[in-house]
Amino acid sequence: MQVPASFDYQRAESVDEALELLRRYGEEARVVAGGHSLLPMMKLRLAAPEVLVDINDLHELDHIVLVGDELRVGALTRHRTLLESELVGRYFPIVHDAEKVIADPPVRNRGTIGGSLCQADPSEDLSAVCGALHAHAVIRGTDGERIVSM
Structure with missing residues (x-):
């Protein structure tokens, strides 16, 4: 064990x-x-x-929102939520395609996009998708926020 x-x-x-x-x-x-x-x-x-x-109780980090032409996804958004989101499917179907093959249902039910991206595993599908989409991450620390290109 x-x-x-x-x-x-x-x-x-x-x-x-x-x-x-x-x-x-x-x-x-x-x-x-x-x-x-x-x-x-x-x-x-x-x-x-x-x-x-x-950080599971930080509900402000669990969201999928369309703001203008940007889709904003919170770090605590679960893989399953991304897979089931009509907004994600309509505007970024490549994310749905990637989510369909991420791990298995238990991982998709609990795993978060923030955790997946922070792990920085080069074989992890969402990292490649975010790079292809020219996504940005908003990173908040004690010194404030910064936006980082993925």
């Missing part, structure tokens, strides 16, 4: 609280939402954070 090293657990109730926890714990903290990338790495002891910051 693979068991991760011991760690502390903090559940953030706001984006500001999550950022404060990440600032406080620094390099020893990791964000967790779906956990499909981080938890297996922890079980294999390839990652051993001292604290997990759970």
Whole structure:
């Protein structure tokens, strides 16, 4: 049986609280939402954070909204939500095509687009799709927000 090293657990109730926890714990903290990338790495002891910051309650990061000609997708949006979204299907059918082959239903039900993209696995379908679509990521930290081309 693979068991991760011991760690502390903090559940953030706001984006500001999550950022404060990440600032406080620094390099020893990791964000967790779906956990499909981080938890297996922890079980294999390839990652051993001292604290997990759970962001599952940050509902403001779970959205798909059309603003002008931009489709804005929150970091906590689950793969299943992307796959089932009429907006995504209408404006970016390539995302639907990619989501159909991402892992299996349990992963699609819990895994998030933010976690998938932050893992930066070059074989992960959404990274390639976001690059092809010239997508941008809005990254927020204690020093404010910045927009990064994917």
